[in-house]
Amino acid sequence: MSRDRLICDTSEWSFPLLKRFDREIGRIARDEFGLDTYANQIEVITSEQMIDAYSSVGLPINYHHWSFGKQFVSTEQTYRRGQMGLAYEIVINSDPCIAYLMEENSLPMQALVIAHACYGHNSFFKGNYLFQTWTSADAIIDYLVFARAYVAECEERYGAEQVELLLDSCHALMNHGVDRYKRPAPLSLAEEKKRQQVREDYLQTQINDLWRTIPTAAQDEKIEKTERFPDEPQENLLYFIEKNAPLLEPWQREIVRIVRKIGQYFYPQRQTQVMNEGWATFWHYTLLNRLYDEGYVTDGFMLEVLQSHTNVVAQPSFDSPHYSGINPYALGFAMMRDIRRICEAPDDEDRHWFPDIAGRDWLEVLKFAMANFKDESFIAQFLSPKLMREFRLFAVLDDDRDEHLEVTAIHDESGYRELRQALADQYNLGSREPNIQVYNVDRRGDRSLLLRHYRYNRRPLGGTVDEILRHIRRLWGFDVRLEAVDENGRVELLAEC
Amino acid sequence: MGLRRRLTEIGRPMSHFIDRRVSAKRKSAVNRQRFLKRYKTQLKQSVADAVNRRSIVDTDAGERVNIPSRDVSEPVFRHGQGGTREGVHPGNKEFVTGDQLQRPPGGAGSGSGDGKASDSGEGDDDFVFELSREEYLDLLFDDLELPNLVRNQLVGATEFKTVRAGYSADGAPSNIDVVRSLKGAIARRTALGSPYRGRIRELEEELTALLQDGAAEDDARVAELREEISKLRVRIASLPFIDTFDLRYKSFAKQPEPTSKAVMFCVMDVSGSMDEERKSLAKRFFLLLHMFLQRNYDKIDVVFIRHHTTAMEVDEHEFFYSRETGGTVVSSALNLVYDVIRDRYDSSGWNIYTAQASDGDNWESDSPVCRDLVAEKLMPLMRYFAYVEIMPRHHQALWYAYQEVDALETNFAMQQIDGPEDVYAVFRSLFQRQQA
Numbered sequence: 001m002s003r004d005r006l007i008c009d010t011s012e013w014s015f016p017l018l019k020r021f022d023r024e025i026g027r028i029a030r031d032e033f034g035l036d037t038y039a040n041q042i043e044v045i046t047s048e049q050m051i052d053a054y055s056s057v058g059l060p061i062n063y064h065h066w067s068f069g070k071q072f073v074s075t076e077q078t079y080r081r082g083q084m085g086l087a088y089e090i091v092i093n094s095d096p097c098i099a100y101l102m103e104e105n106s107l108p109m110q111a112l113v114i115a116h117a118c119y120g121h122n123s124f125f126k127g128n129y130l131f132q133t134w135t136s137a138d139a140i141i142d143y144l145v146f147a148r149a150y151v152a153e154c155e156e157r158y159g160a161e162q163v164e165l166l167l168d169s170c171h172a173l174m175n176h177g178v179d180r181y182k183r184p185a186p187l188s189l190a191e192e193k194k195r196q197q198v199r200e201d202y203l204q205t206q207i208n209d210l211w212r213t214i215p216t217a218a219q220d221e222k223i224e225k226t227e228r229f230p231d232e233p234q235e236n237l238l239y240f241i242e243k244n245a246p247l248l249e250p251w252q253r254e255i256v257r258i259v260r261k262i263g264q265y266f267y268p269q270r271q272t273q274v275m276n277e278g279w280a281t282f283w284h285y286t287l288l289n290r291l292y293d294e295g296y297v298t299d300g301f302m303l304e305v306l307q308s309h310t311n312v313v314a315q316p317s318f319d320s321p322h323y324s325g326i327n328p329y330a331l332g333f334a335m336m337r338d339i340r341r342i343c344e345a346p347d348d349e350d351r352h353w354f355p356d357i358a359g360r361d362w363l364e365v366l367k368f369a370m371a372n373f374k375d376e377s378f379i380a381q382f383l384s385p386k387l388m389r390e391f392r393l394f395a396v397l398d399d400d401r402d403e404h405l406e407v408t409a410i411h412d413e414s415g416y417r418e419l420r421q422a423l424a425d426q427y428n429l430g431s432r433e434p435n436i437q438v439y440n441v442d443r444r445g446d447r448s449l450l451l452r453h454y455r456y457n458r459r460p461l462g463g464t465v466d467e468i469l470r471h472i473r474r475l476w477g478f479d480v481r482l483e484a485v486d487e488n489g490r491v492e493l494l495a496e497c
Numbered sequence: 498m499g500l501r502r503r504l505t506e507i508g509r510p511m512s513h514f515i516d517r518r519v520s521a522k523r524k525s526a527v528n529r530q531r532f533l534k535r536y537k538t539q540l541k542q543s544v545a546d547a548v549n550r551r552s553i554v555d556t557d558a559g560e561r562v563n564i565p566s567r568d569v570s571e572p573v574f575r576h577g578q579g580g581t582r583e584g585v586h587p588g589n590k591e592f593v594t595g596d597q598l599q600r601p602p603g604g605a606g607s608g609s610g611d612g613k614a615s616d617s618g619e620g621d622d623d624f625v626f627e628l629s630r631e632e633y634l635d636l637l638f639d640d641l642e643l644p645n646l647v648r649n650q651l652v653g654a655t656e657f658k659t660v661r662a663g664y665s666a667d668g669a670p671s672n673i674d675v676v677r678s679l680k681g682a683i684a685r686r687t688a689l690g691s692p693y694r695g696r697i698r699e700l701e702e703e704l705t706a707l708l709q710d711g712a713a714e715d716d717a718r719v720a721e722l723r724e725e726i727s728k729l730r731v732r733i734a735s736l737p738f739i740d741t742f743d744l745r746y747k748s749f750a751k752q753p754e755p756t757s758k759a760v761m762f763c764v765m766d767v768s769g770s771m772d773e774e775r776k777s778l779a780k781r782f783f784l785l786l787h788m789f790l791q792r793n794y795d796k797i798d799v800v801f802i803r804h805h806t807t808a809m810e811v812d813e814h815e816f817f818y819s820r821e822t823g824g825t826v827v828s829s830a831l832n833l834v835y836d837v838i839r840d841r842y843d844s845s846g847w848n849i850y851t852a853q854a855s856d857g858d859n860w861e862s863d864s865p866v867c868r869d870l871v872a873e874k875l876m877p878l879m880r881y882f883a884y885v886e887i888m889p890r891h892h893q894a895l896w897y898a899y900q901e902v903d904a905l906e907t908n909f910a911m912q913q914i915d916g917p918e919d920v921y922a923v924f925r926s927l928f929q930r931q932q933a
Binding site: 022026039046048056066069070074076077080096103168171315316319323326391392394398400401410412419422423425426432433434453455456458463465 | 517573580583597599
C-alpha cells in the first residue's frame with residue numbers, strides 16, 4: 001500500500017477533503033463499475049436544517065401546511081431528547097441529484113454518505129424503470145417552486161384557511177392519486193405555467209357532464225340507467241375528483257392536481273425501498289472498500305465506516321425487543337451481495353435455482369436487476385434459498401377465523417417457494433394499501449359518489465373511514481358512499497357521508 | 498434553489514458542493530406557526546394547566562404541552578385488524594411448518610414487513626412537544642389587555658412616527674426618487690435645448706427652401722447652414738442627461754405619536770393572617786400580572802406597595818421576596834397609592850391601574866374607610882381597579898365594603914381565589930379583552 005495515495009488521516013471534514021473524496025469515489029463508480037448518475041449537488045446542512053428537510057417529506061421546497069409543522073415539532077422533540085438520531089443524509093430524486101450532508105458527521109461518515117447517496121441512490125434514480133416512468137427528475141424542483149408559489153397565491157386570494165381545508169382533504173387521498181397503468185405526462189415548469197391557465201378554463205367547461213340537463217330521448221335514459229359513470233372503475237381518486245368534481249373552483253382543481261403530482265413523485269419510492277436502500281448500501285460498501293484497497297484511506301477510517309455500515313444492516317430477530325419488521329437495508333444489501341455471489345461463485349443449488357444468472361457477469365446482472373424490478377418482483381425473482389436460511393425466515397399465517405397462528409413455511413426445501421412468494425407479497429402495494437376505486441356517480445339523481453373497497457384477504461378498512469369520507473365529501477361537494485366488496489363479489493355499504 | 502446549473506452538459510457529470518449552513522434558517526417556522534394556530538384551543542388548555550402546576554420561580558420558561566394525538570392525526574385509508582395475512586419474519590429458532598402458535602397479545606399478526614413502525618400513532622397517546630418561551634407567553638396572555646387604556650397626546654412625547662413629507666433637493670443617496678429626478682432631468686433638457694431646437698428649425702427651413710430653388714450641394718450658403726445645424730445638434734447632445742440639479746430626494750419627517758403612559762399599582766397584603774400559602778397565591782397573581790405588563794406594554798410603570806398596619810413602597814425584589822409581617826390596616830396602602838399618584842402620576846397624563854390582593858382580613862373599623870377612600874378619592878383617577886381576595890375564611894367587612902363600590906363603578910372588579918388552580922383563571926377574567 002503506498003502512503004502517497006492516502007487522502008488524509010483526520011476525521012474532521014473540510015470542503016477540499018469532501019471534494020477529494022467525491023472525485024475518487026466518483027472515479028471508481030464511473031470508470032470501474034460504470035454507474036450512470038445524474039450530476040450531484042451536495043449540500044452541507046445543520047441538524048436543524050435536516051429537521052426542516054424531514055418535515056417537508058424530504059423535499060427541498062414545498063408549500064406551507066400545518067402538517068409539516070407538526071412533523072417538525074415532533075421530529076425536533078425526539079431529536080432534542082436524544083430518542084432518535086437523524087439520518088446522516090437525505091437525497092432527492094432530481095437532476096442534478098441533491099444530497100444533504102449533516103455538518104455533524106465525521107469525515108468517514110461524509111465519505112460513506114457521498115458513496116451511498118450521490119452514487120448509490122443517484123444511479124438508482126437514474127436507472128430504475130419505476131423512477132423513469134413516474135418521476136421527472138429534471139423538472140421536480142421547478143414544479144415544486146411552481147406549486148409553492150401557486151399555493152401561496154391562492155392563500156392570498158382565497159384565504160389561508162380555505163386552502164388549508166382543501167389541502168387537508170387532498171392529503172387524505174394522496175396515496176390514491178396515481179394511475180398505475182398509464183405513463184403520466186412529464187413535467188415542465190414553462191409548460192405547466194402556460195397550460196395552467198388554459199387548463200383552468202377548459203376544465204370548467206368539461207366537468208359539466210354531471211350537470212347536463214338537456215332532456216334526452218326516452219331510450220337514452222334507459223341505457224343510461226344501466227350505464228355507469230365512469231365507464232370503468234377508477235383507482236386514481238384524486239384525478240377523478242380533479243376532472244369531475246362538479247363544484248370545485250378552477251384554483252381548487254389546480255391544488256388537487258399539485259397534491260396528486262407530488263404524491264405521484266413518491267409513488268416509486270414506496271415500491272422500491274428494499275432495492276433502493278440495498279443498492280445504495282451495496283455501493284457504499286463496495287466503493288469504500290475499493291478506496292481502502294487502493295490505499296486512499298486508513299484502517300481507522302475504514303473501521304468507522306464499517307461500524308456504521310454494520311449498524312445500518314443489522315437485522316434483529318422477530319423475538320428481539322428491537323424488532324420492527326424486516327430491515328430493508330439488511331434485506332436489500334444481502335440480496336445484492338447474494339446476486340454477486342451467485343454470479344461469481346455459484347454452487348449447485350444456485351445453478352438449479354438461478355440457471356440464467358449463475359456464472360454470468362455480476363455487474364451486468366446487478367444492473368439489470370436494479371433497472372427492471374420493484375421490491376415485489378425483485379424478491380420473487382432473486383431471493384435465494386441460501387439467504388432464506390441465513391435470515392432464518394419463516395412465514396406465519398394469521399387468519400382471524402382461527403384461534404391459532406400457523407407457521408406455513410420455513411427455510412427448508414419444501415418451504416422456499418412459498419416463503420419467497422409470501423415475502424414478495426408483503427411488498428406488493430396492492431396488499432399493503434387498500435384498493436379503493438370510484439365505482440359510480442349517480443348522474444340522474446343526487447350526484448352522489450360511490451366508492452368501492454375491494455377487499456384483499458378479507459382485510460377490513462382501519463379506523464378513520466368516516467373522517468376520510470368527510471374529506472372526500474368536501475372535495476366532491478355531494479354525498480359520498482363507500483361500499484365493500486368481498487372476494488365472492490358480495491357488496492355491503494360501509495359508510496356514507 | 499439559486500445555484501442550479503446543468504452540469505451534465507459539460508461531458509461527464511460532476512459534483513457541485515454548496516455550504517447551506519449559513520442560509521435559510523428556520524424554514525419550517527411558518528409551518529410550525531400554522532400548526533400552533535390550528536391547535537390553539539387545545540394548547541391554551543394545556544398552557545392553563547401548566548401555569549397552575551408550575552412553581553413560582555419558573556413561571557417564565559418554555560413549556561412542554563400535549564395534545565391528544567387523535568386530534569392531530571391525518572386520516573388515510575389503511576387496512577385494519579382482521580382478515581387473513583401472511584407475515585414473513587426473520588430469526589426462526591425452533592418452528593417447523595405446521596406449528597400452531599398462540600396469538601400474541603395486542604392483536605393479530607404483528608408486523609406487516611413494512612420495515613417501520615407506524616409513527617402517525619394509532620393509540621390515544623398524547624402528542625407532546627416543547628413550546629418556546631415566546632410561544633408559551635403568547636398563548637398565556639393571548640386576548641388579554643389593560644382595560645380602558647387611553648392614548649393621550651402628550652407634550653414631550655417619546656414616540657415618533659416617520660412620515661413622508663414630499664421631496665427635497667438634498668438628502669441621503671438611498672432616498673433618491675428616481676422617477677422624480679428623471680422627470681426633472683427631462684424638463685431641464687427640454688428647457689435648455691429649446692433655443693437650439695428653434696434655431697435648427699429655422700435653419701432647416703431655409704436650407705429646404707434653398708435646395709428646392711435648385712441650389713447645388715456645394716453652394717456656400719448650403720454648406721454654411723449644414724455646418725451650423727450640426728454644431729447646434731452637438732450642443733443639444735452635450736446637455737447632460739442628468740445633473741445634480743435634477744436630483745430629488747424623498748423627504749421624511751418625524752411626527753410625534755400619541756402614546757399611552759400607564760402605571761400599575763400592585764398592592765399586596767402581607768399581614769399576619771396572610772399565611773405562606775396565601776402569600777404564595779398572591780405572589781403568583783402579581784407575577785402573572787408583572788409578566789403580562791412587561792411583555793405586552795413596553796413603557797409601563799409598576800409601583801409595588803406592600804402593607805400590614807403601615808404601607809410602604811418597595812422595589813420588585815423586595816415585593817416578591819421580603820418576609821416582613823404584622824397586623825392589617827388596608828387603608829394605609831390605599832392612602833399611599835393616593836399620595837404617590839398625587840406626587841408623581843398626573844391622572845390627565847397617565848392611565849392609572851390598581852391591582853390589590855388581600856385575604857380580606859382587615860382591622861374592623863378600617864373597612865368603611867377603605868370603601869370611602871376607593872369610591873371617592875381613587876376611583877375618579879383610575880382606569881381600572883381589580884381586587885382579588887385570597888382564600889377568605891369567610892367574607893369580612895372589606896369584601897362587603899368593596900361590593901358597594903363594585904355596584905357603583907363599572908371599572909371596578911373583584912374576584913376571589915380559592916386555590917392555585919384559580920389564579921390563572923381569575924387573572925384571565927380580570928384582564929379579558931373587552932369585545933367592542
